[in-house]
Amino acid sequence: MLNSEAIQDVSLNTNLLSLRAVMISMAAVQFATATLGTLVAVFFAEIGSSQEIVSLAAAAYSLGFMIGCFVIAGSIAAFGHIRAYSASAAICSIVALLFFLSENVWMLVVSRFAVGLATASLFAIGDAWISAKALPELRGRVLSIYAAMMGLMSVGSQLLLIFGPKDLDRLFVLLSVVYSISVIVIDTTRTNPPDSKSKTSVRPRALLKDAPTAFWGALAIGMVSAAVLNVAPFGASVQGVSTEDIALMIAAIYAGRVIFQFPLGKASDRMDRRIVIFGMALVATIVFLGFAVLDNPNAEAPEVRTGSLTHIAFLGALTVLGGSLLTMYSVLIAHASDRTVPVYVASSAVTMLFVWTSGSVVGPLVISALSAFFGDQALVWTITAIMASFTLFVAYQLRAVQPPAMAERTTHQNVVTTSVKVAPIEKAKS
Structure with missing residues (x-):
């Protein structure tokens, strides 16, 4: 006789098996999306563009993603999930090829907006599919596995830049192929797409009143992470860092999220979460401050031997940064x-x-404006100032506001910032 835990494990495996096509498709999308974020910044550096343009491209992508999440995603069911997925993947595939065909920066900025819209649509469909088809008693475990898979794809995406073709044009073509593969896989799935049309309201004023730390934290993390992942690779490339080394640095940041997500989440279940948030913000601020002090955009990047103590320490700092920032x-x-x-x-x-x-959206726009006046160093000092300000705010909240009663606390769940479709639907009690 199987005990209840063994039965649940069998049910989990069966549930995951039924979702394999959707999960493989979403893994391909995450792989291509994370690769494209780094590759676009390096491409702009290669064609001699400016940090202002790169920041605008990052903001355009984020604006498209936001509109896709909160405007376009709600109408997907009207014209069919499979058709919407195929059309969105086709847009991403076409834009990848546009970077291969053109160096017109303004057209490419607009293209990034289109990719943001399409990517939000892809994640809305995939996330809703997985969330709706996960058995209610297994939903938390399925979504945790999904979140871990997406994190691993983010790390693995950078391997294409390290071990793949050295020609950026060929890399864009390969990403176009990956998007096409995701369509083939999802078109062959035997599970039916979700038919949920429920809508959830956005309540920023209520969130600011009830949980100001969460509100300002989400805003700060959005500003900083967009700059780190989509603008910073440009600065590194301009200073002479190779594409392979840039990819390794971004992979280290993504790896930090994979490594630290679970232990930091568990730690936040055992104490006032704001203490953990304060510690994470403080660590990120210290790392950013160190990079700001050492940064000299007018000089070529110092040659650091791969595998040296300096190189290992630098990658370690980036891993810690990813663990504190992205988690x-x-x-x-x-x-x-x-x-x-x-x-x-x-x-x-x-x-x-x-x-x-x-x-x-706001973070890259601010950096674009400041870069026009203060040069490329505006990037690192701006994100340092944002994180330092948030750290001080959390410190004030810890002193001024009492933590919630234990009876009102929930258990931590791994959450990915992909769409509204994987939002928690109820309090998960411990």
């Missing part, structure tokens, strides 16, 4: 849920994504 969102989600009445938990999570995407 903070899910802890902030849990904190917002702690402070929110149960009926508004889903709205709170969706509002968090809205605030995060707003930050990912």
Whole structure:
């Protein structure tokens, strides 16, 4: 006789097997999306563009993603999930080829906006599919596996830049192929797409009132992460860092999220989450400050031998940065849920994504404007100032506001910033 835990494991395997085509397709999309974020920044450096343009391209992508999440995604069911997925993947594939065919920066900035729209549509479909088809009693475990898979794809995406063709044009063509493969896989799935048309309201004022730390944290993380992942590779490339080394640095940041997500989430379940958030923000601020002090955009990057202590320490710092920066969102989600009445938990999570995407639009725009006056160093000093300000705010909140009662606290869940479709739907009690 199988015990209840063994039966649940069998059910989990069966559930995951039924979702394999959708998960493989979404893994391909995440792989291509993460690769494209780094590759576009390096491409702009190669054609002699400026940090202002790169920042505008990052903001355009984030704006498209935000509109896709909160405007376009709601109408997907009207014209069919499979057709919407195929059309969105085709847009991403076409844009990848445009980078191969053209060096017109303004057309490419507009193209990044289109990719943002299409990517939001892809994730909305995939996330809704997985969330809806996961058995209710297994939903948390399925989504945790999904989040881990997406994190591993982000790390693995950079391997294409390290071990793939050295010609950027060929890399863009390969990404176009990956998007096409995702369509082939999802078109062959035997599971039916979701038919849910439910909508959840966005309540920024309520979130700011109930959980100001979560609100300002989501905004700050959105601003900073968009700059780090989509603009910083440009600065490194301009200073002479090779594409392979840039990819290794971004991979280290993504790896930090994979490594630290679970232990930091568990730690936040055992204490006032704001203490963990403060620690993460403080660590990120210290790392950014160190990079800002050492940064000299007018000089070529110093030659660091691969495998040397300096190289290992640098990659270690980036891994710690990724662990503190990219994992903070899910802890902030849990904190917002702690402070929110149960009926508004889903709205709170969706509002968090809205605030995060707003930050990912505003951050690059601010950096673009400041770069025009202060040069490329505006990037690192701006993100340092943003993280330092948020760290001080959390320190003030810790002193001024009492933590929620233990009876109102939830358990931490891994959450990916992909769409509104994987938002928590209720408080997960410990």
